[in-house]
Amino acid sequence: MKTRRTWKQLLEWASPAVLLLLSIQATIVASPQEKNATPPEKGTGQYAGVDTCKTCHEDLYKKNFESTPHFKTTLRDGHGCESCHGPGAAHVEGGGDITKIFSFKSISRKEATAHCLSCHGEKHEQRHFSSSAHASNDVGCLDCHSPHHAKEPEHLLVQAQPKLCYGCHVTAKADFAKPYHHRVDEGLIQCSDCHNVHGTTTVRQVRSLPTGDAICAKCHADKQGPFVYEHVPVKTEGCSSCHTPHGSTNPRYLRVSQVNLLCLQCHSFPAQGPAGPTHDQSKKYQACTMCHTAIHGSNASNVFFR
Amino acid sequence: MIATWLRIPQIFMIVVFLNLSATTQTAGSDTNQSQPPSQPEAWEHGGYVIHQSVEIGYRASDVNGSKQMYNSLVDEQSGPRFLDQSLSMQSQTHEGQPFDNLFINSFGWGGDPNNGLRARVDKNHWYDFRANFRRAQTDFDYNLLANPFNPSNSSPTILVTSSPHLFATRRRMSDFDLTLLPQSKIDFRVGYSHNNMTGPSFSSVHEGTDALLLQTWNTTLNSYRFGVDVKLLPRTVISYDQFLDYYKGDTTWQLAPFAQALLPGTSDTVELGLPIDTANTTPCAIVAPATSLIDSTGTLTNTACNAYFNYNRSNRTRTSTPTERLSLHSAYFQRLEFTASYAYSSSDMNAPLDEFFNGLSQRSDLRQETVTGPGRATRISNVADFSVTLHLSERFRLVDTFHFWGYRIPQSFSSAETDWICIDLETCSLLTPISETTQSVTTSASQLSFNQSWKRNQVDLVWDGSKHFGGRIGFRYGDKVFHQILDFTTGDQDRIGQVCDSISIGNTRTTTTPSCASDPARRIAIASRATTPPSPGQ
Incomplete structure (x- = not known):
């Protein structure tokens, strides 16, 4: 038993420790990136300037660049198009030779993402992207965003939420079509309100509040507590132990159709474990919440009566 | 035979849309009616390119069957609606005053159960302002x-x-x-x-x-x-x-x-x-x-x-939660990306109870009852996390994500319960005046604590084979320990002994600590160590 625990503790701490050692090694051997890491490998050389780009790509420039947030790269001596596509003098001199300019079409998602993150990686939202589930599953920035052909102008998305997310997460789409659901399809809530699609350190990229609580408490503030009498599974297992947050066929997004069946999953053995019911539920109290109304936590009743 | 309230509601809805386009073309500019533009035509004014659309209409709904169920699930009623609105203003030179870009869109005004408004205003290098307002109406009567x-x-x-x-x-x-x-x-x-x-x-x-x-x-x-x-x-x-x-x-x-x-x-x-x-x-x-x-x-x-x-009750609750967080992100080195944060929070909750009951509780011959007393809980919370991505080679990277959340919640509730109990138990009824009852005051003080710490670490080795192929192998470890300490007064309704003997809660394995065995009637400590992955809500 002791050996097992020792192994667990070893596993618990070994993986970060190994990574830390590797990190130190990598840090020592790796040189710092250049201060302006944006210029890609291809097209290294002289900048042609935005006006030069415009002579051939005027249509793209006016319709699909000038009105986007990336236009700010042209301001204050910025390189504009070449901020992302690299110095283009060779490309111009080559008569528009596409092999002499950096094209996002020809590179891997990882490379494309690295280019985007060289500017956007410092933002709070995108800080965890390289360790995110999306990155691990080879979903890159350009799978959701399109700098030139966005259908959603504010975040340059290829499609507005939630349709964009539904493209991959089809089960979520089905869940939100259930009778009781969070109002995502109605436009009140967006997927990104609850999930940070760019990554978190939590499971399923669910956002959390700075206090550590699940994002659920942002709207359902009355459930956050702290309470004098905490209902333990609310704290230990989380909201999703009783509710299915995307949608459910049961009222209040419950995992089961009758609330007492949910309670009885834990409160089943009067002599062992959390006390079970003493009432005949088939006759009168079919729902435990009839009396235990403050089931998320109470400030005045240890049995959650008020 | 199907009862009326079980019938599936037949919903008939007519939505009439009236689009008012406020998009006009600048005087003198070319308009080609035969070739629709790739984006809505814009109005240029004051140095801004302006797009605006407003959609108003009338929603008609005719519901048969259970109105209660319809309201619980759909709740879209008849009436005129301001269905959707959007406005965007973008500076032509991207050096506008007082802003470069403005986006506002909203929907659902006039009686729909969901209303929303999102706005964003920014000026390059100076500020970025975002706002949203949401109103959710919920009618649950099923x-x-x-x-x-x-x-x-x-x-x-x-x-x-x-x-x-x-x-x-x-x-x-x-x-x-x-x-x-x-x-x-x-x-x-x-x-x-x-x-x-x-x-x-x-x-x-x-x-x-x-x-x-x-x-x-x-x-x-x-x-x-x-x-x-x-x-x-x-x-x-x-x-x-x-x-x-x-x-x-x-x-x-x-x-x-x-x-x-x-x-x-x-x-x-x-x-x-x-x-x-x-x-x-x-x-x-x-x-x-x-x-x-x-x-x-x-x-x-x-x-x-x-x-x-x-019967009436108030339990006015006030909770203040100051939290401070320090975080670091670095991609300074070519092969290493590192993000970490630590947050400390201390919330303080006060909830004085004021409860009044007048009637008859036959079992205890209770004619009247008041319960008052302050409830208080404090939560001291620590949250720490980090994620490291180490690019081992062009195609391999090692990713480690660690999350820690630990807190303790000392809790207390001091109540004063005053019971008016019938003097003559044989004749105790709703007709018994309060003057013919005896007053009994019981005070109690509960001291409790709920503490939890939770660690989670995940290591992934990711292979980026090509644009179309890749793979990863990883290991996730979770460790959750919680202690619940109860210290109730004698006669409390909580089943202390039974909780003390508790073996399982949810999907966690639970063992009792020595303090539980030494004083089971007064103190309980439950320690749990779970190796199962935590639920996403955590």
Whole structure:
């Protein structure tokens, strides 16, 4: 038993420790990136300037660049198009030779993402992207965003939420079509309100509040507590132990159709474990919440009566 | 035969859309009607390119079947609507005053259950302001939950036809975030969020029998935040944030009528509560020669019956939660990306209880009761996390993500309960005046604590084979330990011994600590260590 625990503790701490050692090694051997890491490998050389780009790509420039947030790269001596596509003098001199300019079409998602993150990686939202589930599953920035052909102008998305997310997460789409659901399809809530699609350190990229609580408490503030009498599974297992947050066929997004069946999953053995019911539920109290109304936590009743 | 309330509602909706396009073309510019433009035509004014659209209409809904269910699930009613609106203004030179870009869109005005407004205003290098307002209207009146069976052999038979836990609440949420100098080496962030839920709902209370309560919701959360980002080195940012959350719970509860009866010989009415099952003596038995608990004049035939004259409760809750967070992100080195943060929070909750009951609780011969006392809980929380990505080679990277959340919640509740108990137990009834009761005061003080710490680490080796192929292998480890310490007064309703012997809670394995065995009647400590992955809500 002791050996097992020792192994667990070893596993618990070994993986970060190994990574830390590797990190130190990598840090020592790796040189710092250049201060302006944006210029890609291809097209290294002289900048042609935005006006030069415009002579051939005027249509793209006016319709699909000038009105986007990336236009700010042209301001204050910025390189504009070449901020992302690299110095283009060779490309111009080559008569528009596409092999002499950096094209996002020809590179891997990882490379494309690295280019985007060289500017956007410092933002709070995108800080965890390289360790995110999306990155691990080879979903890159350009799978959701399109700098030139966005259908959603504010975040340059290829499609507005939630349709964009539904493209991959089809089960979520089905869940939100259930009778009781969070109002995502109605436009009140967006997927990104609850999930940070760019990554978190939590499971399923669910956002959390700075206090550590699940994002659920942002709207359902009355459930956050702290309470004098905490209902333990609310704290230990989380909201999703009783509710299915995307949608459910049961009222209040419950995992089961009758609330007492949910309670009885834990409160089943009067002599062992959390006390079970003493009432005949088939006759009168079919729902435990009839009396235990403050089931998320109470400030005045240890049995959650008020 | 299908009961009316079970019929699937037939929904017939007509939505008439009227598009008002406010998009016009600049005078003198070319318009080619034969070739539709790739994007809506714009109005150029004051140095801005302006797009605007407004969609108004009339929604007609004709619902057959269960209106309650329709309202619970859809709740879109007839009436004129301001369905959708969007406005964008973009500076032609991207050096506009006072902003470069402005986006506003909103929907659902005029009576729909969902309204929203999102706005963003920014000026390059100077500020970025985002705001949103959301209003969610919820009408839940589908009686699946909490309905007691009121059988037909009861006299009287009073069916519960609408949900005793019906609610019709409105939640209004606003978020405002301003970033100053967003592209500078030092940028500042300030923000404010407001969340207010109001509206009526029904609840219930157990005091002899279960009475229907009108619960008037009024909860408010005000959140303030400010932070600063300092770019120390290229692609290295250190951030500090301060969050101040203030929660106010001003919800009140009072008796709501459901099954009322006149008290014999008086003009008073009593409330018999939700469960009416006289065959099982709920709220009491019928006493011969009466054949019903309520006679034809609406008068109660058995006055020694569980019932309510009055009930009200307030539990005004105030919670303040200051949190501070320090975080670091660095991609300074080519092969290494590192993000870490630590947050400390200390929330303080005060909730004085004020409860009043007047009626009869037959089991304890209780005629009247008040319970008062302060409840208090404090949560001291630590959250730490980091993620490291190490690019081992062009195609391989090692990713480690660690998350820690630990807190302790010392809790206390000191109550003073005053009971007015019938002196003559034989004749104790709803007719017994308070002057013929004896007063009993019980004070109690509960000291509790709930502590939890949770660690989670995940290591992944990711292979980026090509644009179309890849793979990863990883290991995730979770460790959760919680302690619940209860210290109740003797006679408390909690089953201390049984909780003490608890083996399993949910999917966690639980063992009792020595303190539990040494003093099981007074103190419980439950320690749990779980190796199962935590639920996503955590």
